[in-house]
Amino acid sequence: MRLKDKVAVVTGSAAGIGLATARKFAQEGAVVVLCDRNADAVSQAAQSLSGNGVTAVGYTVDVTDRAQIDAMVADVKQKFGRIDVLVNNAGITKDAKLVRMTEQQFDDVIDVNLKAVFNFTQAVAAVMLEQESGCILNASSVVGLYGNYGQTNYAASKFGVIGFTKTWARELGPKGIRVNAVCPGFIETDILKTIPEKVLQGFRDHCWLRRMGKPEEIANVYAFLASDEASFINGTTLEVSGGLTV
Numbered sequence: 001m002r003l004k005d006k007v008a009v010v011t012g013s014a015a016g017i018g019l020a021t022a023r024k025f026a027q028e029g030a031v032v033v034l035c036d037r038n039a040d041a042v043s044q045a046a047q048s049l050s051g052n053g054v055t056a057v058g059y060t061v062d063v064t065d066r067a068q069i070d071a072m073v074a075d076v077k078q079k080f081g082r083i084d085v086l087v088n089n090a091g092i093t094k095d096a097k098l099v100r101m102t103e104q105q106f107d108d109v110i111d112v113n114l115k116a117v118f119n120f121t122q123a124v125a126a127v128m129l130e131q132e133s134g135c136i137l138n139a140s141s142v143v144g145l146y147g148n149y150g151q152t153n154y155a156a157s158k159f160g161v162i163g164f165t166k167t168w169a170r171e172l173g174p175k176g177i178r179v180n181a182v183c184p185g186f187i188e189t190d191i192l193k194t195i196p197e198k199v200l201q202g203f204r205d206h207c208w209l210r211r212m213g214k215p216e217e218i219a220n221v222y223a224f225l226a227s228d229e230a231s232f233i234n235g236t237t238l239e240v241s242g243g244l245t246v
């Protein structure tokens with residue numbers, strides 16, 4: 001129970017890594033606040049986690065809408081009195097080669113993966129600054145370390161998230177708030193469903209563990225970083241890729 005009674009917000013938690021993280025946090029004793037733009041899925045997810053001593057609530061929020069973020073954060077503060085952990089997990093891809101990428105594809109990915117991380121963190125940081133403690137975890141990617149073919153928009157967003165992490169670690173560290181980023185390799189979730197099997201096999205072959213990761217293997221890392229076991233880890237970017245880039 002490493003997160004006992006900590007109030008943890010996980011964005012994009014109706015599916016994939018976000019849902020696995022919400023589940024892991026619940027197992028570790030946290031009060032889990034799920035949010036996702038997929039209304040049915042987020043309410044089902046919150047319901048499935050609730051009970052047996054677990055408190056889990058779900059909010060339908062599009063993270064690209066600052067008004068929705070502010071309303072949610074105010075409600076969470078009112079209900080639970082504090083926010084100890086924020087996982088900025090919601091993310092999308094809209095892949096195309098540089099010469100074919102539309103401005104819309106570029107803007108859509110930047111809006112969810114980068115601008116929303118700024119907006120959500122700014123709203124939650126106000127609460128954490130008041131309580132003089134907190135932990136912010138940002139979803140970057142190995143693509144945010146090395147770039148990737150066909151992912152101009154996604155790479156820019158994930159490099160940007162690392163920039164946020166290092167900047168906020170400096171700004172918020174002295175106030176008792178730790179900020180870190182996780183860079184997953186290729187993890188078996190819906191986000192990969194547009195990628196052809198041949199390319200996915202290439203990811204497996206290039207990984208030194210010869211497989212893709214599971215959402216739970218990223219959730220475990222978020223749980224560690226959110227816990228007091230990681231109390232001296234601030235401003236780091238942790239690659240969790242099975243050795244993909246070694």
Ligand code: NAD
Binds near residue numbers: 012013017037063
């Ligand atoms: P996923 O597609 O399985 O889940 C993403 C969730 O985010 C979905 O529930 C979706 O509804 C939600 N979401 C998307 N846009 C939203 C919005 N505007 N507002 C609210 N919710 C929104 O994806 P995943 O693979 O679990 O990815 C989670 C995070 O991990 C992303 O930031 C992704 O970039 C990152 N990541 C994933 C991989 C991977 O291989 N799966 C690798 C590196 C990084």
